[in-house]
Amino acid sequence: MDSFTPTQRQDLLGLLDIRVQVTGKGQSRRKGIADPLTEWHRETGTLVPLKISDQEWETVDAVLPDSRQNWTPKRDMFDAILWKLRTAARWNEVEVSGNSWSAVRRRAEGWRTSGAWEAAMEALKGAGGVPVPPLMVLPPMEVWGSIDRRFAALELETMEVCEGDGERCNQNHTRAHSSPR
8 A cells, every 4th residue: 555645545545444442451562761872762763674785884984983892793783783673572572692681782782872872873764674663562452344335246266377378377266257246
C-alpha cells in the first residue's frame, strides 16, 4: 500500500470489514530509569539510521572521539548502539565481540554527553531511518475481518504453460478471473 494515494487507501479500506476487540491492558515497555540516549531520540524526533554506507561512516567516524581502549572497532560499537535504539533492547542484550554490554553503554553515554552523538546523527540526517519504538506496547487483542463479497468473487483455474514444442509443461500456474456472481 506504500504506493497508493490516500484516496486509494481509503477505497481499499472501505472494502474491508475489520473488527478489533481489546482483550487486556497495554503495558509499559520498560520499568525503571529511562535510557538517556533513547529519550534524546524520542524528544528530538531524530531517526535511527537502518544502515549506513562506508562514505557516511567516514563522516561519522570523524566526529566520534576514539576510546582509550580500542579493543573493538568504533564502527562495531556504533552499529550495536543503533541496533539497541531500533529494537528497544536492554543494554545487557547488546553484544559486541571483545566488549561487554556495559562497555558499549559507557561508550554511548560518553558520545551522548560530549555532543558527539548529536553531531553523528546530524551527519546522517539524509540517511533516513526509523523512530525509536514507543514507550507502550499494544494491549492484547483479537482482530478478525472479511472483504465485501461483491469484490472477492475470484476463481482460479489451472492453465498449462508449455515452452518450445510442448516438451516441458508446467501445470502449476494459475490465472484469476472475475466471476459474474
